[in-house]
Amino acid sequence: MAGVAVSTTINGDTVEFLCQADETLLDVLRDRLGLTGAKEGCGTGDCGACSVILDDRLVCSCLVLGAETEGRRVETIEGMAHGDRLHPLQQKFLEHAALQCGICTPGFLIAAKDLLAKNPDPTEEEIRFGLAGNLCRCTGYDKIVRAVQDAAIVMKGA
Amino acid sequence: MNFDPRFSGRKFTSVGTRPIRPDGIDKVTGRARYGADFNMAGQLVGRILRSPHAHARIVKIDTSKAEKLAGVKAVITAADLPDLTDGDAAMYDVLDNCMARTKALYDGHAVAAVAAVDARTARQALKLIEVEYELLPHVTDVDEAAKHTAPLINDTIFTEGLEEKPVKPSNVTKRSQFGHGDVHQGFGHADFIVERSFKTEQTHQGYIEPHACVANFSSDGTADLWVCTQGHFVYRQHCAQLLGMEASKLRVTSSEIGGGFGGKTHVWAEPVALALSRKAGRPVKLVMTRDEVFRASGPTSATSIDVKIGARKDGTITAAEATLRYSCGPYAGSWAEIGAMTAFACYKLDNVKTVGYEVLVNRPKTAAYRAPSAPMAAFAVESAVDELAKKIGMDPVDFRIRNAAQEGTRSSYGPVYGPIGIGPTLEAVKSHPHMKAPLGKNQGRGMACGFWFNFGGQTCTDLNIGMDGSVSLAVGTVDVGGSRASLSLVAAEELGIDYAQVKAIVADTSSLGYNDMTDGSRGTFSSSMATISAARNAIKILRERAAQMWDIAVDDVVWEKGHAIAKGEKHGNLGKLSLKEIAVESGKTGGPIAGHSELVADGAGVSFATHICDIEVDPETGATRVLRYTVVQDAGKAVHPTYVEGQYQGGAAQGIGWALNEEYIYGKDGRLQNPGFLDYRIPVCSDLPMIDTQILEIPNPNHPYGVRGVGETSIVPPLAAIANAVSNAAGVRMTHIPMSPPRILAAIEAVREWSK
Amino acid sequence: MVEVTLWGSLAATAGGNSKVEIEAKDIRELFRKLAEQYPGLEPWIDQGIAVAIDGTIYRDTWSKKLPEGAEIFLLPRLAGG
Numbered sequence: 001m002a003g004v005a006v007s008t009t010i011n012g013d014t015v016e017f018l019c020q021a022d023e024t025l026l027d028v029l030r031d032r033l034g035l036t037g038a039k040e041g042c043g044t045g046d047c048g049a050c051s052v053i054l055d056d057r058l059v060c061s062c063l064v065l066g067a068e069t070e071g072r073r074v075e076t077i078e079g080m081a082h083g084d085r086l087h088p089l090q091q092k093f094l095e096h097a098a099l100q101c102g103i104c105t106p107g108f109l110i111a112a113k114d115l116l117a118k119n120p121d122p123t124e125e126e127i128r129f130g131l132a133g134n135l136c137r138c139t140g141y142d143k144i145v146r147a148v149q150d151a152a153i154v155m156k157g158a
Numbered sequence: 159m160n161f162d163p164r165f166s167g168r169k170f171t172s173v174g175t176r177p178i179r180p181d182g183i184d185k186v187t188g189r190a191r192y193g194a195d196f197n198m199a200g201q202l203v204g205r206i207l208r209s210p211h212a213h214a215r216i217v218k219i220d221t222s223k224a225e226k227l228a229g230v231k232a233v234i235t236a237a238d239l240p241d242l243t244d245g246d247a248a249m250y251d252v253l254d255n256c257m258a259r260t261k262a263l264y265d266g267h268a269v270a271a272v273a274a275v276d277a278r279t280a281r282q283a284l285k286l287i288e289v290e291y292e293l294l295p296h297v298t299d300v301d302e303a304a305k306h307t308a309p310l311i312n313d314t315i316f317t318e319g320l321e322e323k324p325v326k327p328s329n330v331t332k333r334s335q336f337g338h339g340d341v342h343q344g345f346g347h348a349d350f351i352v353e354r355s356f357k358t359e360q361t362h363q364g365y366i367e368p369h370a371c372v373a374n375f376s377s378d379g380t381a382d383l384w385v386c387t388q389g390h391f392v393y394r395q396h397c398a399q400l401l402g403m404e405a406s407k408l409r410v411t412s413s414e415i416g417g418g419f420g421g422k423t424h425v426w427a428e429p430v431a432l433a434l435s436r437k438a439g440r441p442v443k444l445v446m447t448r449d450e451v452f453r454a455s456g457p458t459s460a461t462s463i464d465v466k467i468g469a470r471k472d473g474t475i476t477a478a479e480a481t482l483r484y485s486c487g488p489y490a491g492s493w494a495e496i497g498a499m500t501a502f503a504c505y506k507l508d509n510v511k512t513v514g515y516e517v518l519v520n521r522p523k524t525a526a527y528r529a530p531s532a533p534m535a536a537f538a539v540e541s542a543v544d545e546l547a548k549k550i551g552m553d554p555v556d557f558r559i560r561n562a563a564q565e566g567t568r569s570s571y572g573p574v575y576g577p578i579g580i581g582p583t584l585e586a587v588k589s590h591p592h593m594k595a596p597l598g599k600n601q602g603r604g605m606a607c608g609f610w611f612n613f614g615g616q617t618c619t620d621l622n623i624g625m626d627g628s629v630s631l632a633v634g635t636v637d638v639g640g641s642r643a644s645l646s647l648v649a650a651e652e653l654g655i656d657y658a659q660v661k662a663i664v665a666d667t668s669s670l671g672y673n674d675m676t677d678g679s680r681g682t683f684s685s686s687m688a689t690i691s692a693a694r695n696a697i698k699i700l701r702e703r704a705a706q707m708w709d710i711a712v713d714d715v716v717w718e719k720g721h722a723i724a725k726g727e728k729h730g731n732l733g734k735l736s737l738k739e740i741a742v743e744s745g746k747t748g749g750p751i752a753g754h755s756e757l758v759a760d761g762a763g764v765s766f767a768t769h770i771c772d773i774e775v776d777p778e779t780g781a782t783r784v785l786r787y788t789v790v791q792d793a794g795k796a797v798h799p800t801y802v803e804g805q806y807q808g809g810a811a812q813g814i815g816w817a818l819n820e821e822y823i824y825g826k827d828g829r830l831q832n833p834g835f836l837d838y839r840i841p842v843c844s845d846l847p848m849i850d851t852q853i854l855e856i857p858n859p860n861h862p863y864g865v866r867g868v869g870e871t872s873i874v875p876p877l878a879a880i881a882n883a884v885s886n887a888a889g890v891r892m893t894h895i896p897m898s899p900p901r902i903l904a905a906i907e908a909v910r911e912w913s914k
Numbered sequence: 915m916v917e918v919t920l921w922g923s924l925a926a927t928a929g930g931n932s933k934v935e936i937e938a939k940d941i942r943e944l945f946r947k948l949a950e951q952y953p954g955l956e957p958w959i960d961q962g963i964a965v966a967i968d969g970t971i972y973r974d975t976w977s978k979k980l981p982e983g984a985e986i987f988l989l990p991r992l993a994g995g
């Protein structure tokens with residue numbers, strides 16, 4: 001099967017790649033571009049481990065085709081820190097130990113970033129519902145919610 | 159090896175603080191490499207063909223069409239993994255589970271595998287493999303399978319542990335029994351007796367990272383395996399044995415692990431990946447899909463449990479008895495045995511008897527799941543205990559306090575307890591503000607206790623001191639949730655240096671001696687013991703080197719707060735030497751400075767927890783909501799309290815999912831109906847409240863810092879705590895887990911019907 | 915001489931005795947003598963047995979001493995998560 005040539009922007013950089021028409025964005029990121037920060041927990045849109053932001057919208061990259069990103073903007077976990085300066089969410093996740101195994105962490109950070117971009121001052125309930133598309137099996141979510149609350153405070157102050 | 163593991167009651171500087179973990183930055187930036195994040199040049203994609211049938215004889219497998227497909231580099235069946243287990247029955251089961259030999263024993267059982275240049279070709283190749291099955295009758299329910307009339311899963315199995323060897327084969331592989339005293343007499347003295355039967359459905363550990371590995375078998379007979387595992391040394395042994403290799407020729411590197419909870423203690427796909435790589439002569443990457451994880455890795459047992467407990471009017475339990483049936487999948491296991499040991503472990507009982515039956519079913523091979531077998535037994539026992547307290551008219555906490563095991567109590571599984579924490583957790587719960595908080599309409603509060611053994615085992619660490627005074631610590635237990643941080647704290651504590659000076663890594667199987675599986679909550683307990691021992695060995699050398707630098711006798715040098723100090727009047731003017739100052743000179747004083755430790759960490763302390771939970775039940779729909787949750791648990795000593803809290807919260811959340819939602823659903827055809835996160839629903843963020851924790855520290859006398867295991871106990875009480883809360887909220891006693899809305903509604907309607 | 919208690923299922927294999935007296939100074943000798951005196955126990959010992967000495971569970975420590983008068987309890991080997 002012939003490949004599709006795609007030109008897109010990933011974390012601010014122009015990226016060109018060839019992919020199969022039925023190949024997911026997650027597979028493209030991980031297998032073709034070496035961006036393995038997004039994880040595959042299910043491949044069916046149920047776990048959120050593969051979360052990325054596509055043109056300001058939070059999506060499961062396992063449900064998006066690589067070819068669909070033509071001319072669009074993709075943000076992944078690899079683009080979240082500025083050089084060696086962590087994003088406040090990343091910093092707060094570390095401080096609160098909001099990760100145990102950490103496999104869900106890239107997805108949560110991306111989802112939380114999207115949440116705070118849309119709602120800079122969320123209540124606990126808004127955080128819980130906002131992150132309900134991301135599964136974590138290790139933490140019971142307590143420390144994740146606290147880290148997001150704390151990051152929101154820092155980001156408002158900034 | 160004259161290491162003294164006894165608790166010393168010291169004051170801590172580093173242990174008990176909450177620094178940021180050393181692997182943290184990589185994990186928040188997406189750089190950490192998990193099982194599926196590793197690639198090798200020229201690597202192929204491996205895929206496994208699985209039986210769609212619950213029970214079938216494999217008549218013929220024709221792989222010729224698949225082999226001819228362009229891009230396919232290897233196709234294997236059981237013939238490529240010949241039986242080299244040499245009479246080791248347990249390993250034979252592992253082999254048969256990795257690749258079915260004569261029969262497919264469950265929906266999802268591997269029957270063949272391919273390696274191809276890409277995923278698409280591999281998928282196509284699977285479709286071209288022709289398998290001829292002869293269907294056999296199947297059984298998936300634990301009670302059905304235990305009946306004489308049930309289809310036999312393995313006709314060479316005769317129940318073990320009976321007084322006389324049975325004449326007929328059976329799906330019940332073993333009977334085990336524990337207890338002491340005379341329950342018959344004990345029940346005779348009871349004023350009140352509660353007797354009930356309970357069922358729990360099968361659940362999965364539900365780690366978010368599917369099993370993944372990259373195998374690279376070289377033509378010189380050596381191999382490398384990159385894999386997410388809880389025990390790379392054990393994986394090495396198992397894979398080497400199944401592939402007929404010497405263990406030292408197989409180097410296993412454990413990747414970052416995306417959750418395990420017991421589920422990554424068994425090999426499934428790894429021997430297959432190695433066999434594919436051997437045949438294809440190229441590296442092979444094999445990653446399970448989520449569907450495969452559910453159908454073909456190891457969930458926990460489904461159970462059916464009968465409990466009978468009797469007590470006098472004054473609240474003293476006079477006798478307790480339980481019969482426990484646990485499903486094992488199609489291979490023998492010892493799951494009911496553990497259930498039988500743990501069931502009544504919280505209580506001081508003169509007369510107790512538990513009997514466990516291991517039952518084969520056509521479901522995937524059961525694997526350990528966090529305090530394996532204990533949550534189900536605790537659900538049954540703690541539900542009955544609550545009911546009994548009600549019957550007597552006693553407060554459920556007081557009733558438990560009255561009967562709680564103490565130091566010196568003979569445990570229900572045999573030995574006499576040392577210092578233990580069940581009483582203190584109950585007292586803490588009794589005075590916890592949560593117990594006094596008001597409840598609204600349709601809301602109820604429940605509590606329950608739980609017990610787990612905790613393990614020790616073979617452990618090995620290397621502690622190397624660099625010339626700049628920094629310390630690298632290589633450990634062999636896998637870091638499943640922050641143990642590199644805890645072990646760095648322990649090394650810093652023992653050496654008397656700063657946490658930031660220590661860097662801990664998990665070493666591969668060729669760099670360090672053998673380590674047992676990271677299971678049974680043993681990671682921090684065992685590796686901290688080995689780290690303390692390694693640090694003490696290093697200190698011995700540091701003192702020798704300092705003595706050389708000063709040119710005095712080593713006996714005059716002591717180690718205090720990270721420094722060598724010359725003691726005695728005559729050395730009054732020598733000052734002190736820091737670890738760094740000694741390290742800088744090490745090239746001249748005898749070469750690199752290191753401490754090693756190889757030991758069997760024995761004496762892991764048992765641990766207890768008591769949980770409180772508030773639930774709201776909607777009487778119209780049976781839907782539930784967890785309003786508030788509190789965990790009180792003994793940690794012995796919390797090395798890094800934040801990660802201890804995390805273990806408590808995570809275990810509670812898994813228990814809540816198990817109690818309310820999660821279950822394997824099999825159709826009449828013996829196929830799993832819900833092998834995905836959409837239909838096998840684990841708790842999400844909006845399902846849960848904050849989970850409060852209270853850490854108690856009752857030191858384990860067999861560890862220098864008093865550490866017990868902390869990872870597992872927290873999943874034991876939730877099933878019962880929630881069942882008791884539902885009972886108090888809705889007036890119905892739920893005996894079947896999960897308490898899904900339809901089950902609760904049915905129970906509520908049955909009561910309404912009955913009271914009309 | 916130490917008195918060793920066997921858990922329920924094991925007692926059946928040792929001719930119904932739940933307590934046996936053995937002259938043994940450490941775990942290794944205990945296993946050897948148990949297997950000699952009660953051949954039915956041998957497969958269990960091979961599969962792995964844990965020994966609780968005064969309530970502390972030991973798995974593989976052959977050299978572990980059995981103090982005079984200590985409470986010795988045999989238990990099955992366990993799996994964990």
Ligand code: FES
Nearest residue numbers: 043045047048062
């Ligand atoms: S992998 Fe995309 S949602 Fe799970």
Ligand code: FES
Nearest residue numbers: 100101136137138
């Ligand atoms: S930290 Fe392990 S799944 Fe979230």
